[in-house]
Amino acid sequence: MVTPPVVTAPSEAWAPQTAIGVQDAVREAIATRAAIRIAGGGSWLDAGRPVAPDARVLRLDTLRGITQYTPGDLTLTARAGTPLREIAEATAAEGQWLALDAFATSDDGGSIGATIATASAGPLAYALGLPRDIALGVEVVTGDGEIIRAGGRVVKNVAGYDLTRLMTGAWGTLGVITEVSVRLRARPEVDRTLALARAGPAESAADVAAGLRTAAMAPLAAELLNPALAARLGVTATGSPVLLLRLGGNAERVASEQMEAGKLGDGAVIDTDVWRALRQCERYSPGAVVVRWSQLPSLVANTWRHAVECCAGSPEALIHASLERGVVRAIIPAADTAALARVLHPEDRPSGGPVFVGRRIAERLPARLWSAEPAPGTTDRLARRVRMAFDPWHVLNPGILGEGARDAADRHGGSP
């Protein structure tokens, strides 16, 4: 069936205050063949691929507030648009925290709905879990306008098929998350951050990962910073890479880990607030390209070297590595086109060096570069069938996963 695309002028955003309001918006979109751009706090709208240009924004910042929090249960339920900052404040008052510390550019830490929808992880993820480990349940408006609930509010739950995991990291393409229940943690008695200077060339700084694995310590986070980022965060004056360690537990344990950390480098205790600054480090470089590389943790030293070499000649490039997860992330000024070219096309590099065999994932790219980015995992048969099952008319964030123009055409050509 060939139907001419329905051209709609950019319309006013939907700003629902309830799940029913979200459902109305989705149903309206289906009826009018419109596309929806879901926006939580609105701070990551330039992250991820561009959504169909005619998409109408569905704001979720109007859908906010903690709906259930019993501290003794160590669980919390909040509407999707609730900023992480608001949750952090409520839980801190009870000596607890939500260990979701995704990188975000906004002061409020981004919204809980967006964090779950994009499965964004931060430095605490290795020790305290990825979003998929922390989400207990969701309320979702699916792409065909149904309000569904998956999972629940308790910390163990195997009732039914796991739609919570399916929605986590789906970037809103299967449903609009309207409410999330999460697992909390009691805050450790002592929460101490060390900055260890790593002398020597930046390329080999991640060699420390091997020592970290065998050390008698289990840090809450272990993040390696390149000299540019360490300087930005004000944790070094020497121009060397810095290993940030976050230690938690009772005083005796943390003291012992601190001793052990001394074997990895010269260190100083610094303000724990550095983690918040690190989370927002993209703000130092507006409009920058953000990518990350991921492969086996045992190969993180190679991954780091690859990232540093790609960014050579870009003195402002900020690089950091979650050593225990094997993930390296770089923020590269868009003007540094040579570094950018090496990042995106490492095979064109003249020099040798270790070959990176893992995955490079783009978080933020100039619009013109997205079309050349591969979109693995969205075009195989199962992925297409999942999309069809939950968003049959492709109204939700069409294009954001790189699923291609064909789907947008389906949206206009399909009949509800």
Next chain:
Amino acid sequence: MDPSHSRPADAPADAMPAPALAAAGGQAGGVTPGAGSDPSPPIDAASLARALEAVVGPRGVLRRRSELAVYTADGLPGYRKFPSLAVFPANRAQLIDVVLVLAEHGAPFVPRGAGTGLSGGALADDVVLVGLNRLHRVLSLDPENAVAVVEPGVVNAALTRAAAPFGLYYAPDPSSQAACTIGGNVAENAGGPHCLKYGVTLNHVLGVTAVLSDGEVVTLGPGASGAESAGYDLLGAFVGSEGCFGVALDVTVKLTRAPQAVRTLLADFMSMDDAARATSAIIACGILPAALEMMDGPTIRAVEASIYAAGYPADAEAVLLAEVDGLAAGLDTDAGTIARICTAHGARTVRIASDPADRARLWQGRKKAFGAMGRVSSHLVVQDAVIPRTQLPAVLARIRDIATRHRVTVCNVFHAGDGNLHPNIGYNAYDADESARVDLAMREIMRICVDAGGTITGEHGVGLDKIGYMELIFSPSSLAAQCRLREVFDPERRMNPGKVVPVHSCREWSRRPS
């Protein structure tokens, strides 16, 4: 749990009384073989058996009723279901071919690991049973990245034995770990006492290669590559899908480094309330114990009267078994904090296991508690529900009331730290009146757990047993969404038919564009 503990060994299979819980919630009665699909032409059993024998050899297919009798039950008491035949592929290639043959014949089938499941998930009611026990190799083990790739039939405890020389172990530890398989653990998203700190199966599975019901082989999750995976979290959806989405050909799991030190504490109380309040206080204090288990008076006395006697004070109304592990530094401080909290909440005595043998003994009482109850009654319903942790005292009190009202004896032995209750009722399944009272009591217990903000199963799965309770916690549209996900993987609903989601929920959504 070894199902033999809960059922007399000499009970004639076909004489099992109608299951007390078969009609729980009124839905299980609607379960029919091949349910979920519309009536389809009858399967030519002889032709199917011949085709399967061509794949696995004549000894790999069982058809005689006497041979199939072994496979008529799992860990759920009171059920006997004969498969139409049972097939046992010897390797990955045979397994794929078996699934292809079943697809060609349009035959529904049930994958089965060790059959220790407690929700009836491995029961095959006049459909083909695919036994996976012969696929029991550890395919690779990467000590540096603490990752192993195993076949689905590898026994949980065997994986830990394989990992032990490298200072590693597999953390999820269901009580049946000496027998249950990783494939079954993945299907059920199995838990265990130490999941309080370490997480359930979902948190330890990095990848699955699975064959879908139409024979397609798919790879889900990052697997041993270690790189982040792209796209939808279909691995997360697969784990806990109870054999309805596909059959795992191999599973990539995360191993855990053995802790530097462990401290195990036993605290005994004169009331369940006190023990429950101590539990909440421990959880809230900032220490995350590796395990925090509770047993009530009837359980303690059953254990102490059995060969598994662990030295629990026999006059106590509750014991808490708490364990902390990790770095040696500061661990005694954490153990001391827990001991103080217990004492402050009325514990009569708190003792710390003096050596590994003492620790093993304390744990044996907990892990064999179900077996010990075999002394008390011939049959045992092992129930599984989860409630918010602060609701423990109130819900335990209501369970006591329910037990009194229905004149049944409830033994509570459970994962207190995460609010995962196991109210167990011993009974005689040949006593119709008692069976009916057990059924009523269980239904009421499930309802109060749901009313308290909990769920109907924390680690045993829905299977056949809990299908009637699904509508207590999910709306029709939520259940229909689950059906949609299932049909992404298995459009004909041939895998483990009639389990997990009530059939009528799946019939109510049909307005999909094709």
